[in-house]
Amino acid sequence: MNATSVPRGNAGRPYIDIRNLSQVFGDRSRGAVTALRDINLGIRQGEFVCLLGPSGCGKSTLLNAIAGFTSPTAGSISVDGRPVSAPGPDRGMVFQEYALFPWMTVEKNITFGLQIQKMPREKIRATVDGLLDKLQLTDFRDRYPKDLSGGMRQRVAIARVLALDSPILLMDEPFGALDALTRRTLQDELLRIWEELRKTIVFVTHSIEESVYLADRVVAMTYRPGTIKREVQVTLARERDPSSTEFNRYTRELAQLVMEEQYRHNQDEIRVLAAE
């Protein structure tokens, strides 16, 4: 692989290093919303971290900030010692809405990033063949996204970021729109890929079960302003059994944390509706 496995610069600094991050949207005159306040989070290389919380807790905002789509109001994010200032192929992004380019076939979607990097044609071909095989997409090579199921589309989206060999995968509720069985299949496939390729994954979800099933560490967030409520290390060996007692101990603990925030979310909604 490359030198990224060795922390550079200040030793002991986390691979993804988020310090005192705050994000405020809008301006004071029209009611600013503090989406994130004082987030401090370090993620090790090769770690699988889930950001968990109800809608409005700022978990997607945090992910977008790591991706470089938004610039933080205060604080900093650095990846491997370099500050994040813009989106880039070192942080592959997978969206809930897939975000496949509908005018490109499956193959073209996957090669898009490689062509930008001016990879030689034979190498592109070999990479794409490998990925199509890995994600069981070979038969769909020349299809357009509109002809694929949700699960298939998300496989293509994953193949598209894997093609770039990004060390980091940022996933924004990637399986949220899929049915339960497809979701479990893709979760298992993601874990297999993660273990094989040793990626660092930051995964946003509002499913407690999904976070315990996938993550090394679950970061539970508070509802507005988004702060880190608690971090829970999941020490269960994989493959995890969601029906086991240990698994349920985790889900119970997290459910309590998340439901407190969900309650605040509900109260807020009632207040807004009452004001109208």
Added chain:
Amino acid sequence: MRVSRLKPLRVLQGVLVPFAILAVWQWVSASGLVNPQILPSPAAVLTRWLAYLAPLEPYDPAKSGYFTWLLSGELFHDASASLSRVILGFLAGAALALPLGLLMGASDAIYKLFNPLIQVLRPIPPIAFIPLAILWFGLGNPPAIFLITLGAFFPVLMNTIAGVRHVDAIYIRAAQSLGAGRTTLFLRVMLPAAAPYILTGARIGMGTAFIVVIVAEMIAVNNGLGYRILEAREFFWSDKIIAGMITIGLLGLAIDSGMSRLNSFLLKWHRGMEQR
């Protein structure tokens, strides 16, 4: 693509109203209630249309090939003159509107620069430019092409602007995180994402161009379908006027279905296209 089947009932439904109108028309003109110079019978129109269609001279293998001779009738000359003006004017209009529309859609500064002028010019029907066009370009093809260009310009422009402005931000984010720079983003993401709008604009622009060509030919040039029906009026050939109008209708239909085919081909990836 689905093959259209000719179901007898459908065909009957489709021809019922036209045949009823033809029957009434035939009855009115046969009854002697109306002067045939005001309303000729359908049979007279058909005869005139066939004469309009037919070659002017008998076939002479020494002079030209059979196919050339077959298309040497007045109708084909007029139709090809009108069609070539439409195509030329449309291409000029679209070639001007497309880059301007892309720029105006993508850049707020450029939009603000051009938008006020365009909002003032757009409601002026191209036909209102006729006096100025003749003053500037004299008679003949130049003013006609100018007017058609104008007619095609605005629909393509407005739709291109709307198309670029409606590009889903998620495609732009996805492309950026895959490493796309400005040029790639513009050519491989914004342009194809805006294509459905742009092509709708092209279809409307083509329709406008076809309206304008007929008017322009009535005033500025001495061939083409528009000229021919005005010429027929001077001789009180009402049957030829109607024959010319039918030809205009058929040509317009052919152009529009050609554009529609082109759209379906270029947008075969588009969701809305599958039920066609």
